[in-house]
Amino acid sequence: MAIKIMSMAALVAVVLASTVLQITHAANYTVGDTTGWTFPPGGNSEFYNNWAADNNFLVGDILVFNFATGSHTVAEVTEAAYNNCSGTNPISIHNTGPASIVLNRTGAYHFICSVPGHCEAGQKLSVEVRNGPGSTAPTPGSSPNAPGTPGSGPSGSPPSSASSLVAAVSLAIMPIAFVLLC
Template sequence: MAMKILSIPVLVVVLASTVLQSTHATNYTVGDTTGWNARTNGNTDFYNNWAANKNFLVGDILVFNFATGSHTVTEVTEADYNNCNSNNPILVQNTGPASIVLNRTGAYHFICSVPGHCTAGQKLSVQVRNGPGSTAPTPGSSPNAPLTPGSGPGGSPSSASSLVAVVSLAIMSITLVLVC
């Protein structure tokens, strides 16, 4: 009997730590209160300065706040980023706010494709690395897809981590039933 009483709190602690550890992802609001816009007061490095002190990890989410119709979030190659060229986009989000899951390691380059906005400084480049609970990119994996929270596969900040949490919860629940 004492073994059953001791096992329950231990299982609860293990379960809680597993769930908390496996769902680690950070939402970053690009530009903080400034949002995603071309009004950077002539500071063409505004967004890169904003990103400079941040540690972006696989699974994190960039939230670009803007009014639909006034801006875009266009992911481009480094060369297109440097030239403010949106003719060969990797991803385009026209509806604000736009959420982008950083689903691979490496550099991401975003610009606004509204004429004049990128050259005015509405552009962001971030470097993403692996972190706790993240996985290495899969060769041939698809580029970023738009994120709508709760929209199914890929619709949560860290779908793989959420799956781990659900499986852990199921195993812990079965163990509790068997022990009790």
């Protein structure tokens, strides 16, 4: 009976460890940090793309756009619509703040505020999403040196170091759980 309980405990430990490993890769990024999603401060039309350049976005990460409902929107648009500040036929649109958007594929994402005049004032964001921490190759159609392409600088949130620590602890627990199963 004691062996059966230990085996069940080991199985639970393995499941928990793999769950922790699975969720450690996702990070939440508050767009614009404390500024939120609004008119760029000081009329800096590159504010949001400069913010993106300080972050490294991976599949599964979440962008959180903090804005007052009724004052702004978050529209995901094509690159052409982004370049022209056109909110016509968006891929998706969020009218209620805050809006959370999961980055569920690699490649470029383009966001604008579709309220007239806001995108033209610089309320627009383009991010490049990579497949994982070890991925260094650009995705098809992307340019590693294009303006607004995120760099690999500090992210402003602790996903890398926190995830690494949790992953290391989880990896240390899994062999112990396997030994207990045998």
